[in-house]
Amino acid sequence: xxxxxxxxxxxxxxSTRDCSLQRRHQKLVEEAPAPFLSDEQLTRLYESSRAxxxxxxxxxxxxxxxxxxxxxxxxxxxxxxxxxVEHPVTEMITGFDLVEEMLRVAAGETLRWSQEDVxxxxxxxxxxxxxxxxxxxxxxxxxxxxxYAEPPKTEGIRVDSGVREGDEISxxxxxxxxxxxxxxxxxxxxxxxxxxALDGFVVxxxxxxxxxxxxxx
Numbered sequence: 100x101x102x103x104x105x106x107x108x109x110x111x112x113x114s115t116r117d118c119s120l121q122r123r124h125q126k127l128v129e130e131a132p133a134p135f136l137s138d139e140q141l142t143r144l145y146e147s148s149r150a151x152x153x154x155x156x157x158x159x160x161x162x163x164x165x166x167x168x169x170x171x172x173x174x175x176x177x178x179x180x181x182x183x184v185e186h187p188v189t190e191m192i193t194g195f196d197l198v199e200e201m202l203r204v205a206a207g208e209t210l211r212w213s214q215e216d217v218x219x220x221x222x223x224x225x226x227x228x229x230x231x232x233x234x235x236x237x238x239x240x241x242x243x244x245x246x247y248a249e250p251p252k253t254e255g256i257r258v259d260s261g262v263r264e265g266d267e268i269s270x271x272x273x274x275x276x277x278x279x280x281x282x283x284x285x286x287x288x289x290x291x292x293x294x295x296a297l298d299g300f301v302v303x304x305x306x307x308x309x310x311x312x313x314x315x316x
Contacts (some may be wrong), residue, residue: 103160103200105210110152112145113197113217114189116162121239121273129185130224134286136167143173149179157281160201184278187259191223191282195196221287223282226297230274230304239274240306243267247276250299255282255292268305276307 104110117133118126136144148163155178161258164176186197195212204210231237234252247264250256260277262268279296283289302309 100248103156103197104152104203104308105204106158106207107209108153108156108208110149110157111210111212111214111217112148113129113195113218114193115144116188116190118185126227127223128226129188130222130226130286131152131188132219132222132288136180137171140167140171140173141225147173147175151175156284159204161199173182184275185225187257187278187280188223188225191257192219194219194220221282221284222281222286224289224293225280226293227278228276228300228302229308230268230276230305231308233308234306235309237308241268241270242305244276244302245304246301247303248299248301250278250279250296253292253296255289256280256296257282278301 114131115133115136116129116131118129119125122137135194144163144165147165151157151163152161157178157180159180159214160182162179162181165176165179165205166176168174182197182201189195190197194299200210201225216224229237230240232240244266249258249260252278254259257280258277259280262276268274279293279300281293281296283292300309
């Protein structure tokens with residue numbers, strides 16, 4: 100769950116996210132809103148998150164994380180007191196610029212929307228592109244990006260990256276190269292757009308998980 104709180108005691112819950120697809124506790128695919136939750140579970144997640152942040156008198160962007168068991172049991176995990184890597188899926192379905200809002204709150208401003216203003220539009224899915232070698236048990240891969248081409252920015256497609264073709268991937272930083280985010284009217288359309296965009300992504304020169312993503316999509 101993602102939420103934001105200001106200096107004046109206001110806590111607004113912006114969306115749910117699901118980050119279950121992981122490898123070695125590292126997130127690979129995230130989506131928003133979180134699927135397969137009942138109205139009762141959503142209510143419990145919202146109320147619990149609001150209570151936690153109010154009790155802590157928290158200010159700023161935060162993500163309250165919970166584990167939901169197959170039997171429906173909800174267990175609190177932690178609060179990430181920052182903007183997380185997967186924040187674009189929340190932005191895609193709500194239209195909020197969370198970076199801007201976080202900075203406004205840090206500057207002492209009040210939240211500019213009410214809970215009723217938070218409307219969910221469609222579905223969003225994010226896939227993380229890592230410099231990891233699948234043939235070596237996904238160990239980090241270093242070297243030069245001989246070829247790096249992002250997919251076309253067609254409808255519903257967003258790419259967040261900090262690299263360009265010719266850049267060097269070193270051992271001193273996180274192995275994530277970029278994030279591919281797809282938005283659609285529903286979950287099926289978002290996944291289909293993500294699959295097509297993955298096919299248009301080209302990375303050469305270093306080991307990466309792109310081909311694995313294409314084959315399993």
